[in-house]
């Protein structure tokens with residue numbers, strides 16, 4: 274006797290045709306819901322309304338004992354999930370360093386989800402692996418990095434820092450006759466890690482995950498923009514990892530790589546660059562002067578999901594000598610049938626993984642070199658307009674607006690925080706807060722391809738109104 278299924282069973286009905294029909298109807302509905310969501314974004318508050326966030330509790334509770342139909346699942350998601358999201362793909366979210374998602378990258382992510390590929394090995398997905406390779410090479414070219422540089426597409430810049438620094442750890446310890454991957458760090462020769470006082474927290478997290486320690490780093494004093502003071506660099510040698518920054522998360526400032534790198538290289542230090550968003554300035558003739566010298570490094574971390582506006586998750590680790598990355602990351606097991614091709618599993622911290630390189634490929638292909646340059650130039654121009662409008666109204670801009678980041682103080686810390694709170698509640702746009710070298714400020718990060726001049730003017734007016742209230 275055939276097993277009977279509950280009314281909403283996800284188990285296949287008897288006919289393959291009816292399975293396909295039901296799936297197609299479901300996907301069409303999901304696409305419709307997604308398009309409605311995107312089309313409605315401009316009219317809604319950037320931050321979700323408190324009622325929408327509170328309504329999420331309707332989704333809590335124990336896992337139901339039996340199945341729910343896919344249609345009902347999608348309905349729950351759209352009813353409760355969609356209103357409780359942050360409107361990110363519109364042009365007025367200036368929080369953190371959040372891009373939007375380019376249409377080509379979004380469409381590719383839908384297709385990739387339908388493919389359901391495992392991008393660990395070539396044999397599991399030739400398309401995913403080849404597209405990822407092409408995308409990595411395009412990133413190398415856009416960033417002006419040395420030929421032969423290899424890399425990995427990971428979840429974000431935190432993991433990209435981790436991945437690149439694992440290659441650094443391997444190289445330095447191998448040089449000292451120690452096999453870190455086989456023998457771990459107990460008893461290993463010491464490595465000195467040098468970071469700027471304003472290094473991003475993710476670099477310190479990566480160092481802690483790698484057993485190199487957050488606290489045992491040597492911190493280099495910085496100037497008022499967060500740039501490492503070149504006159505304060507410590508002794509560097511072949512057992513040193515020097516972590517530079519291309520684009521400070523608060524000010525957008527770049528370490529003076531052209532001044533620092535030649536001596537660091539001559540000393541044999543490994544130079545790592547955290548360029549989560551700033552490195553992309555290399556794509557623009559107008560802005561690439563900030564990235565001069567960073568090409569002399571040994572490894573780089575950046576994000577596709579920041580300035581290039583590829584959707585999440587898309588971090589990129591690049592290593593000048595890919596053999597070091599391979600030595601740090603490779604994996605072997607008898608059932609892993611590896612071929613002649615470059616296998617992502619040999620360069621990534623992950624084994625099974627989404628084919629996220631495909632979205633990177635699609636987004637970059639849709640932009641081309643000029644499209645990437647234009648995002649850098651347009652968003653940086655918007656940032657200057659914010660700075661100019663806020664200064665003209667009498668507020669203090671704390672940073673030199675070199676790229677797309679603006680820090681503004683509305684007076685006392687209390688007034689600045691109250692302004693930010695009013696702005697977030699009012700909903701026209703969204704900005705977060707920070708403390709820059711002791712001073713409370715509002716951060717404006719213009720990172721979305723979708724931000725228009727009109728978005729900037731509307732948002733500026735909302736900021737000024739929030740500050741006046």
Ligand SMILES: Cc1ncc(COP(=O)(O)O)c(C=O)c1O
Pocket residue numbers: 369370428429430431432473475476520521522547548549550576588
């Ligand atoms: C300079 C810098 N490094 C690293 C990161 C971490 O990136 P992710 O959130 O993609 O891990 C950020 C995030 O804003 C950043 O600005």
